[in-house]
Amino acid sequence: MQEAGRTIAQAADEDALFHALINTAIDGIVVINEQGIVQVFSPACERLFGYAPEEVLDCNINMLMPEPYRSQHDAYLARYLETQIPHIIGIGREVVGQRRDGTTFPMYLSVGEGMLKGSRIFVGIINDMSETRARDNRIRELQGELLHVTRMTLMGEMASALAHELNQPLTALLNYTGAARHMTGHLGEPAAKLAEVLDRIAEQAERAGLIIRRLRNFIEKRESIRAPEDINKAVEEAVELGLAGMRGGDIKRRLGLEPGLPALLIDKVQIQQILVNLIRNAVEATSGLPRGAVTITTHKNGDAVEIAVADTGTGIPAEVESRLFHPFVTTKAHGMGMGLSICRKIAEAHGGRLWLAANSEEGATFILRLPVPAPEPAP
């Protein structure tokens, strides 16, 4: 006997195959009609959503979605039937599902369209993304922790230099306060003179405050945030931090910042972490040498801004150079060797690069290249 080109035996086989497929598929399978009414709800869906099939079959699929999607779905389906312009059908994307107990979970939904006995049906394949998302979050958290720990280590190494840096304005404050107190004892002194001394006090207090604020900002535990930033300003601040405590030392600093650079979309603290690292390495390689200098320049090169940190130090030893960006590579007694490996990862996460551009016995130059964001398309 023939039925639409198939024997009954073939049709029965196909029916069994269809059920086996639905029952054994690891991903959830759900079939709806044109009105969004559920026709098939696979066992994997039962496990995912916590509903028994009879609670979902013949009901609107929107019961498996949280608001606002739940209220929008009927209109969305109707619009698709009218316009045939798909947003998800034939494609697939990550959406949010709602379980019977009201909790929600991320899921990847691919939707196909077909005809069954003259009626249109939509077949959804649902892949639970909760584990993947949880894993991504854990990795992001760990990366954040690592960046934080390395920043803390960097600051730990710089603690004595920074204490020295803070000591200067604090000592100045004490001196000025002493002078002011002395003046109040001589009331014949013109008030303008006293005001001038008070201004100095305020200036120094502000300077100390600024150093502390930058430090706190740098070591604070924080979420990664990218915002349009003036890169020259970020570089200047990083130089202040990186060279802290060197004032009066015999290492010269040279800054060559190209004016008018476009704003970059960066996590400022992370980029400053790279720069502070490069600058500290440069300072360490240079210290003790005659005519030591660290030069930091910025300039636009094509569709990116390049920041170069060059020193006149010892250069990088040959045995280190090939593994320079690997973790735990260090020649320092108390070095962790994590600095450059993390710096490169931060640069790459920003769509940029970090490399050793020059290396000799006369010193080393590192370049950090960060892309200029594409202009927003006109509305």
Ligand code: ADP
């Ligand atoms: P750490 O500073 O903890 O050693 P890094 O990853 O920052 O870790 O640096 C790895 C090694 O690379 C340093 O120990 C040093 O030998 C070498 N290095 C990095 N920058 C320079 C530089 N500017 N001049 C000379 N050697 C450098």
